[in-house]
Amino acid sequence: MKKEEVGNCVSCENLSCLMKKNYAADNYATAVANRMVIECKKSQSFIIEGAPIHGMYFVYSGKAKITKSGYNGKEQILRLTGDGDIIGIRGYSSRKVYPIAATALEPTTLCYFPNKFFTNELQTNSTLTYDLMVFYAEELDKTEERVKKFAQMTVREKVVDSLLSIYERFGQDDEGLKLVLSRTDIANLAGTNSEQVIRVLMTLKNEGVINCEGKHILLKKVDLLRKEIQEYNY
DNA sequence: CCATTAAAGTGGT
DNA sequence: ACCACTTTAATGG
Incomplete structure (x- = not known):
């Protein structure tokens, strides 16, 4: 240090x-x-x-x-x-x-x-x-919400939720989300492993909801992503 | 620039 | 979900 x-x-x-x-x-x-x-x-x-x-x-x-x-x-x-x-x-x-x-x-x-x-x-x-x-x-409020999400969300939903939380806190430009994380870090945020994150990201890319180029992730259809997890938000 | 390590991605159980 | 493996990217001298 x-x-x-x-x-x-x-x-x-x-x-x-x-x-x-x-x-x-x-x-x-x-x-x-x-x-x-x-x-x-x-x-x-x-x-x-x-x-x-x-x-x-x-x-x-x-x-x-x-x-x-x-x-x-x-x-x-x-x-x-x-x-x-x-x-x-x-x-x-x-x-x-x-x-x-x-x-x-x-x-x-x-x-x-x-x-x-x-x-x-x-x-x-x-x-x-x-x-x-x-x-x-x-x-404390955020932590309690996260406990609920960890227990009830599917892997896909947890990854989507993580991407949206990055989007909301840090925003994105033409390159993608302004916070660049490794797949492992996204997994450690969402509560899964890197393999699952990789697969969810690929699926989302194929669906045209996001764009991935290396570590840069661009959310193309934020509304669709939000809709996927809306029932978890209060 | 090359060598070593870390991360990404794939497939099988 | 987990592990083993290959490929690719990042790092450091």
Whole structure:
């Protein structure tokens, strides 16, 4: 884990960032003074499952996966994160070690806040604390939805659901979805294996619903895909 | 540029 | 769903 401290912190332009949102210009300077900017290369893990909790991260730019390792070495992707997202936010439970791992999926810049600083902020800045509570509530909601989907969806539906969640979070351009994942990563997100993902992707391609060129996946008929899983959405 | 490893894809059980 | 295998792509020196 390579950490690089930047002497002169660039101003955070990311308006969805929880910190930026909850600080007036003058107080924000205090936050900036306490943060550390970390540059991550692709496939670099900046949080290791089981390592002692030391602080929390915001994604300044880039993308990362949050994972938990399973029984036979297979990992489960819990969620995907991008600009403005918070990572490592369970340092406030009684746990002393991170229950998850976080790995960059592309070159990623992180804002890091040591626990000591952030704990103090939570006790003094109630809007920040409230926003964080809303985040927790939404995460719990999403997790419960996912439990239902994992139990009830077919393999095909789980893959479709995963593709749509990537589409909704990250969008797509002419090339395809803006988050490029390996088949194995898609499988670990959907709760299947890479073979099944490969087969579902090929079927969808033959049906003309998506387009695949290497790792670039383009959703051609989003409405049709949504229709396939609509009964699972509330 | 080549060598080694990782990922994609296929077919059989 | 799982495993074994071939082909193809990515990585690193």
